[in-house]
Amino acid sequence: MSDDALQRTRNQFVRRWGEMGATWGISRTMAEIHALLFITGKPLCTDDVMQQLEVSRGNASMNLRQVVNWGLARRTHVRGDRKEYFISDQSAWEMFETITRERHRREVEPIIETIDDCRSDLAQAMDALDSKQKATAEEYDRRLKDIQDFISAMNALLNIVMSTGSKRIAKLLAAAGKFAQ
Amino acid sequence: MSDDALQRTRNQFVRRWGEMGATWGISRTMAEIHALLFITGKPLCTDDVMQQLEVSRGNASMNLRQVVNWGLARRTHVRGDRKEYFISDQSAWEMFETITRERHRREVEPIIETIDDCRSDLAQAMDALDSKQKATAEEYDRRLKDIQDFISAMNALLNIVMSTGSKRIAKLLAAAGKFAQ
DNA sequence: CAATCATTTCAATCCATTTTGAAAGGGTTG
DNA sequence: CAACCCTTTCAAAATGGATTGAAATGATTG
Numbered sequence: 001m002s003d004d005a006l007q008r009t010r011n012q013f014v015r016r017w018g019e020m021g022a023t024w025g026i027s028r029t030m031a032e033i034h035a036l037l038f039i040t041g042k043p044l045c046t047d048d049v050m051q052q053l054e055v056s057r058g059n060a061s062m063n064l065r066q067v068v069n070w071g072l073a074r075r076t077h078v079r080g081d082r083k084e085y086f087i088s089d090q091s092a093w094e095m096f097e098t099i100t101r102e103r104h105r106r107e108v109e110p111i112i113e114t115i116d117d118c119r120s121d122l123a124q125a126m127d128a129l130d131s132k133q134k135a136t137a138e139e140y141d142r143r144l145k146d147i148q149d150f151i152s153a154m155n156a157l158l159n160i161v162m163s164t165g166s167k168r169i170a171k172l173l174a175a176a177g178k179f180a181q
Numbered sequence: 182m183s184d185d186a187l188q189r190t191r192n193q194f195v196r197r198w199g200e201m202g203a204t205w206g207i208s209r210t211m212a213e214i215h216a217l218l219f220i221t222g223k224p225l226c227t228d229d230v231m232q233q234l235e236v237s238r239g240n241a242s243m244n245l246r247q248v249v250n251w252g253l254a255r256r257t258h259v260r261g262d263r264k265e266y267f268i269s270d271q272s273a274w275e276m277f278e279t280i281t282r283e284r285h286r287r288e289v290e291p292i293i294e295t296i297d298d299c300r301s302d303l304a305q306a307m308d309a310l311d312s313k314q315k316a317t318a319e320e321y322d323r324r325l326k327d328i329q330d331f332i333s334a335m336n337a338l339l340n341i342v343m344s345t346g347s348k349r350i351a352k353l354l355a356a357a358g359k360f361a362q
Numbered sequence: 363c364a365a366t367c368a369t370t371t372c373a374a375t376c377c378a379t380t381t382t383g384a385a386a387g388g389g390t391t392g
Numbered sequence: 393c394a395a396c397c398c399t400t401t402c403a404a405a406a407t408g409g410a411t412t413g414a415a416a417t418g419a420t421t422g
Contacts, residue, residue: 056412057412058411058412062410082419
């Protein structure tokens with residue numbers, strides 16, 4: 001049974017991480033690659049990934065690139081080998097920071113921009129509206145602002161959490177947790 | 182141009198919210214329906230949704246159900262009308278709580294379970310491993326624990342944030358923001 | 363610089379999810 | 393209870409995204 005437990009653990013973790021990634025808008029393979037790199041901890045090459053995940057060379061190549069683009073792994077080399085190797089972040093905290101930053105850039109920023117646009121559009125149009133429409137427009141604006149404020153608050157919270165660092169946050173939360181009980 | 186500005190705002194917001202939802206593992210239509218209900222603020226019926234979003238009856242029906250299942254909207258009725266109407270949460274904060282809870286249940290809990298399984302699996306197998314494998318197993322375990330701890334910390338943070346409530350959090354963050362500058 | 367090895371690209375294919383529309387189901391009304 | 397209205401269901405079709413594999417590109421070596 002020697003290696004089996006290690007294999008099994010890797011597979012189980014990788015599979016689940018992949019499924020999770022998929023429901024989070026990240027391609028299953030990309031998430032699996034990330035999980036594999038993370039759990040393994042050592043540099044892996046394209047062939048390792050192909051073999052362990054049973055995917056094609058092209059697929060492995062594409063998704064390894066994505067993982068690197070997201071900043072979740074970096075390219076590296078092992079001496080005496082011509083191939084490229086990949087190694088991932090080693091801590092969940094780093095992963096979290098990386099992913100948060102990336103998703104913020106890709107998803108939060110566009111929605112912020114859209115809401116800004118919507119609100120200034122509404123403001124511009126106000127004059128030309130009759131009183132009933134004006135009331136509706138004001139309601140819309142209130143809701144849009146509500147989201148804006150929420151996003152600002154979340155950003156502030158994230159900034160605080162991130163600039164505090166994992167160690168201190170963990171301690172703070174442990175302390176706060178005792179209070180809560 | 183009367184209604185146009187309102188239409189335009191709705192469409193713009195709905196489209197973007199839909200796109201965002203799609204990259205978050207929520208079907209585009211479901212997200213669009215949610216956005217439409219949110220921005221409109223008034224109860225809408227299936228036909229309204231079909232018309233505004235240009236989707237089929239079946240699609241509207243299915244996804245309205247989903248939105249209700251997630252707890253993002255509830256069924257309601259307007260007097261003198263036999264149809265069912267749907268109305269959504271009115272605040273971003275409520276939406277956040279609802280979505281967070283739902284995603285936790287659907288995605289975080291399974292990964293927690295998997296990691297638990299992996300770790301006890303590893304612990305069980307330890308005895309049968311030679312020293313080198315044992316070292317690897319310990320590394321794996323360390324990484325799994327790292328994720329576990331991270332998830333616990335995040336849960337604690339979320340609980341605190343949610344039990345504090347939006348108003349107070351907003352104030353706290355505003356105050357903290359001034360410090361940070 | 364030819365040979366070898368590694369990586370990337372991309373058109374074709376595959377697959378999963380979403381969407382449709384028509385039929386079935388449920389309820390209400392005169 | 394028949395006619396009507398609304399909702400749900402579901403098999404079939406459409407769509408969009410992921411995957412493949414082979415060819416092109418790039419890099420290293422003797």
